[in-house]
Amino acid sequence: MCSETVSRIAPDLKNQIEVLLETGKFGVCSGDVRICDVKSGSLTTAKQPSGDRFKVIVPYGGQTLTWEVIFDQTYPEDPPDFIFGIEDTDDFCPDIDDVKSILEWDHRNPRALLLVIEELLQLYRQYQERLIEVSSRLQFEYSSLLDQTELKPDDIEIYAFRQSESKLGAVHFLVRLSADFNRIPHYLTRDNPGDDTAVLLLTFNSPDGSRVLPQLYLSPKVEHALGGAANLRIPAFPSGGCLIDYVPNVCQLLKNKVDQVVNNYEKRKEYVAAFLSYFNSSLLEYDADQFTKISFLFEWNDFFFILSIELPQFFPKEQPTLTFQSIYHECRGKPYTETYNDYPYSPRWSGNEMAERTKFVSNLILHNIFSLNDT
Structure with a gap:
């Protein structure tokens, strides 16, 4: 959290911002939210900080969304207004009656702004789902992932780049991959605190899916534990392939890698234990951590x-x-x-x-x- 940025926020709003920055983990990648361009809508010359409007930057679909949040420091009990990103201004404009956290706004709740951002992201997800309805291929890819895998809607984010009101350009599918990273030996993760995250970004260069570029992203903790990104290469997306086949294959590849790391550790442990059993009286030293x-x-x-x-x-x-x-x-x-x-x-x-x-x-x-x- 940038203390310099937060220090410019008006005192009555500061708690809301601190909670948002400290606990806000958004989207498939569980990314941190950031704020910038803190300004004041007041003409007051008071010495205390008066920032009551700022831009919030939220990770989504392999991109970042930049929304402007507007409070009125003279009425801190009122909910904020929002100005959404330039690319979404014309279309993404949710009805206030659909945003329960604004209708039930309670400025005494330090999580109030966090709840609003979370709800707006859910509405933005639905907005993106509507955008791909113009492409039968994209609709099929999305619906098949939900219907024929264990993936849930919250595990997939879609981000469509619009060329015009009726035409799409490239489209991102950001997919959270499931794997039991808790099984990884502690010595591989203890120096890398943070999230256990693996996401697959699939970029359709056009809605017809003639070319798909896959990219695997691992959190630093997982990447280090699995021996680096170069140690886990994913296959190219096959010509004429579908997400319903490709995504489970990559997920299985990731699970196999975790199994390999765990099994190697268990085999080393078994080997050392056998030597200790046979030749304990001759032992000088051994590695009791990594074996x-x-x-x-x-x-x-x-x-x-x-x-x-x-x-x-x-x-x-x-x-x-x-x-x-x-x-x-x-x-x-x-x-x-x-x-x-x-x-x-x-x-x-x-x-x-x-x-x-x-x-x-x-x-x-x-x-x-x-x-x-x-x-």
Whole structure:
């Protein structure tokens, strides 16, 4: 929240604005609302702030809506008036009788303005739905998503760019994708507080749907947890395809990625637990948070060494790296080590079998090391 902007608001209206900025999460993307261009409609020369009109910027349909809100600071108990964006002035002009939160306006309720914005957005959604009635293709795409998927009206936002009163240009479909992000391990999300949001923006370059451009947007928290946007590439929209087929496919792709992250974490945890069970008395240290590293002090034919195991991000698909470190020898002033990541391995083995086989492989590697040194 911009404190400088809020500081220019008239005292009797300030609480309304603060609640709007602090708690207002709007639309499919749960985006923050902003205000700008704070002005005063009064000619007073009083020293206290007198701002009672401003522009509110609300995310919607992959765009932003800019509406001017007009209060009268001399009558703070009255509801505000609105001037809607230039592109909507002629058509989007809801009847005040349809806006219950204005008819029942209570200036003592700090959420009063927030409730009005929410209700106006619902009416704006209905306005956009009416705009696409001129296109049978767009109507089909929208109705099929609602009728044949688990999506609800609040999960889809439509934004149509108008070329004239009767002709549409490009049309946005902004779709909220459902996935259980709560399953993602805590260590991947704790440094990125915020929303768990994934939305799919589909742009129809024309109402006939001859070309559709899909774009996936993840909140910073989800993007970091899933390894970055480049790690989750969505397919191109197929020629002649429909949203009813494409959207569920992308949603499943997202769910599969979450499953992969969770399963990799659980497999690493299982692997480390198996080693702790088998070789607990030899344990030096292990990563109890991400389960990516574990180290042991082992003995082989009266030779003591440290075995460090690093588990890669895509374990068990990628095999662990084994590093053997001598506790006796140095190389250029550092402990002598040898690293191996090419040895018999199968991602289908259980954690217990991996522990058994890793110890066996370690003995073979040490035998080869000593055999080479003896020669």
